[in-house]
Amino acid sequence: MTEPRPTLADALARSVLVHDRDVLESAIDRVAAGINHDLADSATVFLTIMQGGLMFAGRLALQLEIACEFDYVHASRYRGKTSGGGLLWLARPHIPLHGRDVLLVDDILDEGHTLAGIRDWCGTQGARTVRIAVLCEKHHGRTVPGLKADYVGIEVPDKYVFGYGMDFHEQGRNLPGIYALQD
DSSP states (O other): OOOOOOOHHHHHHTEEEEEOHHHHHHHHHHHHHHHHHHTTTOEEEEEEEETTTHHHHHHHHTTOOSEEEEEEEEEESOTTSSSOOSOEEEEOOSSOOTTOEEEEEEEEESSOHHHHHHHHHHHHTTOSEEEEEEEEEOOSSOSOTTOOOSEEEEEOOSSOEEBTTBOBTTBOTTOSSEEEEOO
């Protein structure tokens, strides 16, 4: 017998708001300013990491003043759960990366296994540089060694977080703030 799927309402009842929309949008503006400065002379491949990175990437893209080509990659370790497994590739970018500057855009840097796998894959495709922009980051000492985001919007607690692109059992990505489960 399958357990009932937890609901978003249940999760919200057990959560606290960590960052509201205004804080997130200010952080995104700050990230965009850094990218605009650093990549001003680059024709960058902007790779959204689906699905979590979608909200952040859309808002970030509107703030960029640099030349970009847009594509996406869809790889996941979570598949609707709250803990990760092995990396599953669902879609790879169609734009050739050889000799290009790549900007990976994702929702969160937690332990970083997904980001590291995608970053390393971009390197095997001949990317000249690979930079990482994340909306939020957890500081906890469990991050993949050698993985660091170049651009970080905000820090979140070392709890399960959801909203603004991040899900709770595939729900809540559209919440305008970030929430942390308290249990």
